[in-house]
Amino acid sequence: MPKLRLSNRGRNTPPSPIRKLAPLAAKAKKSGIHVYHLNIGQPDIESPREFFDGLAAYKDKVVAYEQSQGNEGLCAAWSNYINRTLKIRTRPEHFLITTGASEALVFIFMTCCDPGDEIIIFDPTYANYLGFAAIAGVHLVPVLSNLDDNFALPAHKEIEQKITNRTRAILLCSPNNPTGTVCTEQELRFLYELCEENNIFLIVDETYREFVYDDRKPLSILNLVPESDLVIVVDSLSKRFSLCGARIGCLLTSNEDVIATALKIAQARLAAPTIDQFAAAYMLNRIQDDYLENVRKEFLLRRDALYHSLKQIPGVEAHKPMGAFYTVVGLPVENAEDFATFLLSQFSLNGKTTFIAPAAGFYMQNEQGLKKARFAYVLNKSEIEGAIEVLAAGLERYSQK
Secondary structure, eight states: OOOOOHHHHOOOOOOOOTTHHHHHHHHHTTTOOEEESSSOOOOOSSHHHHHHHHHHHHOOSSOOOOOOTHHHHHHHHHHHHHHHHOOOOOGGGEEEEEEHHHHHHHHHHHHHOOOEEEOOOOOOOOOHHHHHHHHOOOEEEEOOOOOOOOOOOOOOOHHHOOTTTTTEEEEESOOTTTTTTOOOHHHHHHHHHHHHHHEEEEEEEOTTTTTOTTTTOOOHHHOOOSSSSTTEEEEEEETTTOOOOGGGEEEEEHHHHHHHHHHHHHTTEEESOOHHHHHHHHTTOOOOOOOOOOOHHHHHHHHHHHHHHTTTTTBBBOOOOBBTTTTEESSSSOOHHHHHHHHHHOOOOOTTTEEOOOGGGOOOGGGGGGTTEEEOOOHHHHHHHHHHHHHHHHHHHTTTT
């Protein structure tokens, strides 16, 4: 019997480079090896007490569907929180609550683009953008940024040259996953003006907005253009408040047509989780502003520990990330995925090994990431130092193969 045919969409959706090697890590753990997880953006910082208080405060006897646009209390709480902390003016009706930022991105791709339309991104990019685009039938057009340049925004002319009559948007993540780069006000203004000139959307993923270092201040595109029909912000509570499993994100825009069209897609999936939305609203109405500042300081300590440890290893190319909690690092190997596999399946130091994410999957031009890996500094300082000690020993052993 011939094999049943699957869709091109499914076949062309790339696997996650973040989770691809997870079975090897699971096998190493079963054999008694301690695995340092620098591969995935799962912070170990405790979620806010106020979120759990919100869960306890939920007293309804039935867990019913929420509204498709989102819990009204959460839309209001999120708007108030952003307005207070960023000194901007949003309104609850500008929010559409989604199942994490991931669903927000899928909604945006399907709202702003027809199959075959194009969105400009910057390589390396958040790997799941590639999957979302494949699902929506959108073509991502990469503009390469370089480790030698600390992954700064590419030259203006390089971006402008990528715009065609099929371009519908520019997508930017700042602070950036996977590189840790933070766009300046001037760079954001350039991108906005370029979108305005070409009548296309500017989509800004601000999931890591508050995690900026070295005297930088959180900056939203909404600080620069408070109400523009061209601007769509993607936001999430996952990383900011260590609520990855709660799956609460949003798309945020003053463009009424975008909200109305995305809402039709949201209605088809019914609603985001009811109890998590209730608890998130409870939390945002009560959490103190110093919570994020304390978390930011902790990630700064971790960044410095990772950067200084990496700089001690011969042949490693590391830049100091300006934000988020990631960095892309050049390794003295020909194939970072093969090395990552070696660490998990063939190497340990004092019963420990390190899990890193090969960077090829963060590039549309995969060959650009063959010798690189993404590190997520989501462990405490001593564990990061231990993980890099293992990495250094692993590199030395690997070079002798």
